[in-house]
Amino acid sequence: MKTAGIAAIALAAAALGASASGWIVAHVAQGRRDGVVPTNIGYQGPASVALGDIAGAAVPGGAIDMPNPYGTSPQAIADGKRLYQAMNCAGCHGYDGGGNMGPALNDAYWRYGGAPAQIYKTIYEGRPQGMPAWGHALPADQLWKITAYVSSLGGGVDPKDAVAALRGDRPPSTDVKAQPNAAEGGSAVEGQ
């Protein structure tokens, strides 16, 4: 029983691994714009898995387009700003969100996504490069208020654009200018 279960998990993991590694999955191949269907000579595994695009990075796995329950309420943003300073967020991300020890929060680059639900998740869970997890310390309403403030700093992604932003597609209103003083790359340059 136990063994069978482990075997099943192993098989599923292998299938997922094949799909995630880019070894061919018919579904992906059909999406090629040049019409070429790549093959892998000698590969004897399944031609596709029945799980669809589950391993594909381009498909959202959750409600990332969920709006902030506070929307863009000025009161929530003001409360969020107070919390942002009280919790020492400013010490890493800057009093204007310009970044310092931590990444900038006022630009269009988001390591973990810039839509409200993604920002909330980052604050709740923390992140591997030093971002603490605030989910224990703060209740949900305060996390959403901090989210509202972070979204207001200049780089926030509208929930309806969340999926497009994953692909790097910017809404037409986004104004991206060449900057003579941005050679250092800001926090978009991740050393390792």
Add this chain to the structure above:
Amino acid sequence: MRDDFRQDDGIVSAVIRTRFAAAIVLLSAALLPGCSGTSPSADGKATARALAIGSGHGSFSTAPDAAAGDWTSQARDYANSRYSTLDQINTTNVGRLKVAWTFSDGALYGHEGAPLVTGGTMYTVSPFPNRAFALDLTKPGGPIKWVYDPKPSPMAIGKACCDPVLRGWAIGDGKLIYNLLDDHVVAVDLKTGREMWRTTMADVSHGVTMTMSAFVAGDKVFVGNSGGELGVSGWIAALDIHSGKELWRAYSTGSDHGVKIGPRFKPLYPQYKGKDLGLRTWPAGMAIHGTGAVWGFISYDPTLNLIYYGTSNPGPRVPAQRPGDNLWTSAVFARDATTGEAVWAYQFTPHDQWDYDGVNEMMLLDLTIGGRLRHTIVHFDRNTFAYVLDRATGEVLRADNFAPQNWSLGFDWRTKRPIVNPAKTPKVGEKVEHICPPDIGQKDWEPPSFSPRTGLIYVGIFNICMDLTNHKVSYIAGTPYDGMEMTRHSVDGKDGDWGALIAWDPVAGKVAWRIPEKFMVMSGTIATAGDLAFYGTTDGWFKAIDARSGKLLWKQKLSSGVIGQPITYLGPDGRQYVAVASGIGGAAMVQSGRPGLPARGSTLYVFSIDGKDIAETPPPAAGGT
């Protein structure tokens, strides 16, 4: 606040201004009457060639006396001189320096360390993830002999205040020894790259990181912590070089027991006499998060068996929350290297309100001061005073400004404390404009060099100020305990320079000459018996100047800005090389809003005459062309 000491440009006139022209006047008057210097040209060429030499020559101990052709510690010697006796490359041929080979370590954070050379091998360590590389100098192009990958925790990246840097590494007992950003010290076999020991020093999740260079003296490794912006408890520790076992640890704040202050502590001045001053100069409960981190270079006097090092700013950085002198922050300690006992201490910036720290290096120079040979420490503090102290007793012999500042109205020789300018003290919730220098000082950790041939010290400095608004902060473990909201700008207004290279006369306490630079000079410098000094700029120029006159003799644009420390060595081919890392980062990123600042990089450059390396013909004889 009086108005009568304001000049039109807002700089307090009590400040010693070291703008080039002023320095020339001072020097001409003080040292070489009748000798006329010329003005600097716009592109930064120093042209004061007539003004040459320090007022007393001075010397230093060359211990541990590494082979002349090697470079086996960050500062080359215990005294922190960064002086090399090599002279194959000299004022007559330095113009022919060309790249011999280059090496990328693949890491894009700030490159602050000096590569080390011994046994025909070069050892270099990347910033996070702190990979070590041994490069074979017996073969053309310095191919990799081994790579050691310690795999530090990525959490450390976000706990490092000022870029996940590493300021250097050490060699001793056949090992390469260095700190990981996530608070481990590792020792790696020089020949094989195998890890010999790894010692856990602290918990990175609480905001402690380690960025300083380990320092080896005898059979001990000395290391300290970073985290001055995260409310850590600052310390220095000694480890056994053979096993990595911790032998002693001394804190910078707290009770005498923790600070290792006991019967041997003989401070010279009354403010340091009394029990538990590391607690009693703080509000109750504040000393434990009071930092005094130890992240600069250490030096060692083998005769006195004392180590010297500086401590960082107090925490939190907002002074309104911690009335008192906040001992022993922004200070220097002399400690017995064997036992860790404090022997004396001196606080450069009591109740440090500007994040000035005291971590900058202590150069152990023997100088004739007031007609007497004194065994001194020369220390360029971030607070912009250049101090000369007696290194046996801590007596203050000199305190002179080496660059523009306005936080202090001068040095009070009665109390041995700088006089604070009340107009430049920070306020909670209120912007105070044009405080000079800013948090990082007019000189940060970047180490100078001393030439006994000229008696001058070559120092990379800044020319900047800040507008500062303070915010009250709470201690939350693993987050910044900071509260300083700052913007920095040039001393000289919107289009002014942000840096300079100065030659400092430590006996006269004056700038001998000054080379203005548009961008901060944050590289170490070296001086050589070829009468050269080398330094780099944060916009990516690596330069060789005449150590006597400051005349620019050679320059090369590198791929990124220079914040590392140059070295010079003899290869197995007997040829002299000069090496420096290019890779901007660290505190130099306060310039990131300035057009012209280069992108990050990861490249070590090695130079030789005509770019020749081991594959080529034999090197020229010393002094040849």
